[in-house]
Amino acid sequence: MSNKTKETRRIxxxxxxxxxxxxxxxxxxxxxxxxxxxxxxxxxxxGMLRATMAMGYEGTIYPVNPKGGTIYGLEIYRSVEDIxxxxxxxxxxxxARYVPESLETCLKIGVxxxxxxxxxxxxxxxxxxxxxxxxxxDIAARGIRVVGPNCFGIYxxxxxxxxxxxxxxxxxxxxxxxVAQSGGMSIDFAHAGKWxxxxxxxxxSFGNGxxxxxxxxxxxxxxxxxxxxxxxxxEGIKDGERFFSELAAATSKKPVIVYKGGLSAAGARSVxxxxxxxxxxxxxxxxxxxxxxxxxxxxxxxxxxxNLAFAMLPPKAFRGISIVGGGGAIGVTxxxxxxxxxxxxPALPPELQERIGSVLPKPGSSAINxxxxxxxxxxxxxxxxxxxxxxQDERIELQIIVSLLFHYKGLARAFGIPITEAxxxxxxxxxVRDVIDQTGKPVIAVLPNMxxxxxxxxxxxxxxxxxxxxxxxxxxxxxxxxxxxxxISHVNNYYGGKIK
Amino acid sequence: MKNxxxxxxxxxxxxxxxxxxxxHEAKQVLAAYDIPVTKEVLVGDKTxxxxxxxxxxxxxxxxxxxxxxxxxxxxxxxHVDVRTATxxxxxxxxxxxxxxxxxxxxxxxxxxxxxxxxVMGLTRDPQFGPCVMFGLGGIFTEILRDVAFRRxxxxxxxxxxxxxxxxxxxxxDAVRGMxxxxxxxxxxxxxxxxxxxxxxxxIMEIDLNPVIxxxxxxxxxxxxxxxx
Numbered sequence: 001m002s003n004k005t006k007e008t009r010r011i012x013x014x015x016x017x018x019x020x021x022x023x024x025x026x027x028x029x030x031x032x033x034x035x036x037x038x039x040x041x042x043x044x045x046x047g048m049l050r051a052t053m054a055m056g057y058e059g060t061i062y063p064v065n066p067k068g069g070t071i072y073g074l075e076i077y078r079s080v081e082d083i084x085x086x087x088x089x090x091x092x093x094x095x096a097r098y099v100p101e102s103l104e105t106c107l108k109i110g111v112x113x114x115x116x117x118x119x120x121x122x123x124x125x126x127x128x129x130x131x132x133x134x135x136x137x138d139i140a141a142r143g144i145r146v147v148g149p150n151c152f153g154i155y156x157x158x159x160x161x162x163x164x165x166x167x168x169x170x171x172x173x174x175x176x177x178x179v180a181q182s183g184g185m186s187i188d189f190a191h192a193g194k195w196x197x198x199x200x201x202x203x204x205s206f207g208n209g210x211x212x213x214x215x216x217x218x219x220x221x222x223x224x225x226x227x228x229x230x231x232x233x234x235e236g237i238k239d240g241e242r243f244f245s246e247l248a249a250a251t252s253k254k255p256v257i258v259y260k261g262g263l264s265a266a267g268a269r270s271v272x273x274x275x276x277x278x279x280x281x282x283x284x285x286x287x288x289x290x291x292x293x294x295x296x297x298x299x300x301x302x303x304x305x306x307n308l309a310f311a312m313l314p315p316k317a318f319r320g321i322s323i324v325g326g327g328g329a330i331g332v333t334x335x336x337x338x339x340x341x342x343x344x345x346p347a348l349p350p351e352l353q354e355r356i357g358s359v360l361p362k363p364g365s366s367a368i369n370x371x372x373x374x375x376x377x378x379x380x381x382x383x384x385x386x387x388x389x390x391x392q393d394e395r396i397e398l399q400i401i402v403s404l405l406f407h408y409k410g411l412a413r414a415f416g417i418p419i420t421e422a423x424x425x426x427x428x429x430x431x432v433r434d435v436i437d438q439t440g441k442p443v444i445a446v447l448p449n450m451x452x453x454x455x456x457x458x459x460x461x462x463x464x465x466x467x468x469x470x471x472x473x474x475x476x477x478x479x480x481x482x483x484x485x486x487x488i489s490h491v492n493n494y495y496g497g498k499i500k
Numbered sequence: 501m502k503n504x505x506x507x508x509x510x511x512x513x514x515x516x517x518x519x520x521x522x523x524h525e526a527k528q529v530l531a532a533y534d535i536p537v538t539k540e541v542l543v544g545d546k547t548x549x550x551x552x553x554x555x556x557x558x559x560x561x562x563x564x565x566x567x568x569x570x571x572x573x574x575x576x577x578x579h580v581d582v583r584t585a586t587x588x589x590x591x592x593x594x595x596x597x598x599x600x601x602x603x604x605x606x607x608x609x610x611x612x613x614x615x616x617x618x619v620m621g622l623t624r625d626p627q628f629g630p631c632v633m634f635g636l637g638g639i640f641t642e643i644l645r646d647v648a649f650r651r652x653x654x655x656x657x658x659x660x661x662x663x664x665x666x667x668x669x670x671x672x673d674a675v676r677g678m679x680x681x682x683x684x685x686x687x688x689x690x691x692x693x694x695x696x697x698x699x700x701x702x703i704m705e706i707d708l709n710p711v712i713x714x715x716x717x718x719x720x721x722x723x724x725x726x727x728x
Contacts (some may be wrong), residue, residue: 237627240625240626240627240628240629241628241629244628244651281625283647283649284623284625284627284628284631286650286667287631287648287649287650287651288628288631288649288651290661290665291650291651291658291661333625
């Protein structure tokens with residue numbers, strides 16, 4: 001992507017403090033300030049201690065509470081200053097009015113960064129809250145980095161550092177970094193990513209953003225070798241110009257997916273010109289994001305799907321695709337959707353149609369592209385032949401295989417076996433993997449589920465298992481064909497959509 | 501590097517405590533930034549009118565011109581396709597009467613011919629500062645709202661992308677016997693509208709509507725600049 005000129009123009013000296021992000025995201029030792037002296041405590045501190053242990057964090061954990069004692073077999077230190085070894089990162093979950101002094105002691109013993117989970121700061125809108133937050137900023141400026149306050153903290157699967165209240169997040173590391181003010185959005189995406197196949201390098205929910213926030217985090221993540229795809233949920237930003245320049249610089253290095261919340265009608269602003277009345281916050285934001293080269297998404301599902309596509313597909317645009325599936329209106333709807341997103345489904349040449357047609361049931365099948373296999377029980381080996389055949393057409397740069405697995409319920413019933421035995425889902429996913437390896441062209445799997453009622457729990461299970469098999473073979477999976485095609489279009493727009 | 505000519509016009513209006521520039525002033529600011537505007541003269545009396553008619557030539561457009569009057573069409577202050585001196589004199593009297601004592605004069609303007617109308621503009625976003633707009637002009641601006649924005653300063657690519665962003669982008673091509681619009685000129689105009697916004701914090705909004713494509717050349721036919 002030739003974003004070079006843009007980047008050089010916008011690069012300028014930053015006044016960001018030197019930060020040891022390695023110690024923050026991969027700490028060898030952490031302190032948790034504000035654990036309760038009681039193992040049954042329900043406070044954030046104790047919750048984070050339990051979650052961090054459940055995640056299998058391999059470093060040393062130092063619980064801190066002025067009362068001392070022990071918790072889950074760990075000694076509770078009365079003060080951070082009593083901790084015998086170095087501490088890289090600290091979780092602060094004490095009452096808001098004790099946060100400044102806690103932070104001060106962390107600074108004193110050389111902690112690189114903290115997350116402040118406590119609330120009771122500027123978000124209250126009270127003078128007291130704002131003053132407490134200003135004190136946090138003053139201390140931070142003297143040499144310690146702060147995530148929060150009023151946040152769910154950071155998540156780094158590689159190190160086992162987890163978000164509040166996340167004991168069950170994936171430890172599998174991956175290319176996607178996620179940044180949001182919102183803790184709820186972060187923990188939701190962390191959980192969703194686990195089964196969707198979105199693997200994270202790191203996640204930061206920064207809450208009030210008293211110190212570290214969107215622009216500086218973009219600056220860092222753009223340079224972070226563990227991160228290949230950056231994803232953000234934004235409500236408000238602090239500094240438009242800085243955000244814009246960091247965003248433009250980041251998109252010249254790697255895709256940045258932005259979900260901007262709160263785009264409803266701009267407040268009533270009295271304006272005299274047409275231009276000003278046209279430029280409500282929605283259209284300005286959309287234009288700014290486009291100008292900066294960001295990938296814009298409109299909801300959490302689209303965000304997750306775009307992340308999946310960027311993380312799992314090769315970094316290029318896919319202009320021509322083939323779609324292989326069984327039955328229904330797949331052909332027409334696929335073409336309609338693809339056209340909407342500027343993607344072609346070229347008709348295969350006659351010799352390939354003949355080759356593909358020879359392995360498909362007749363009548364009812366069609367080998368033109370979209371390829372309608374006519375029957376949901378066409379086996380993995382035949383599907384492999386179909387995909388291998390279609391890949392022969394050099395216009396095809398990516399293939400989509402749609403499997404309507406719920407049809408296997410009938411087969412399972414007829415033979416009196418569980419659906420997971422009736423459907424050859426493992427073989428299918430391996431065949432698709434073989435096709436990718438032989439052709440060098442990516443394949444995306446689509447697993448629609450029309451049957452989500454309580455009587456179809458076995459189908460839901462089959463689809464979940466199939467998804468897992470695909471993902472373990474590096475193949476992205478989407479629920480609907482439309483989702484897959486839209487996600488491809490995001491990839492296309494990023495890698496191929498720039499006007500030179 | 502502020503343009504001095506433009507600065508003078510803007511300072512004068514600010515000193516007078518005005519909230520807008522007159523159309524004529526706005527166009528002088530535009531011209532100072534190499535943005536093509538209609539050939540025009542501002543006249544206040546009959547002698548001026550006669551001289552002006554000679555300078556502009558027929559057919560022409562006559563408009564009431566005052567910083568205090570924003571929407572001229574609604575107030576009957578625009579006479580288009582004026583073809584003779586007699587018509588011009590009649591229009592002159594009617595416009596002055598219609599201005600109801602507002603300070604200003606009558607603008608004599610070449611009549612720019614072209615079927616394609618565009619809009620360009622500038623607004624200040626509280627987060628991102630001056631943002632330039634491009635889109636379909638004339639009555640379609642508000643009806644179709646087919647516009648795109650970019651934050652200033654604009655690069656050539658930003659300006660080109662804006663033109664691609666609007667749904668009606670084909671209007672710029674060679675269609676129905678019309679020449680393709682001069683893209684380079686449009687790019688320069690958009691970049692320079694952004695420069696005006698960056699150079700003058702006192703200009704809150706700019707509306708250039710319509711910008712008519714005459715042959716292949718875009719010309720600003722009406723202009724509004726709102727001050728702080």
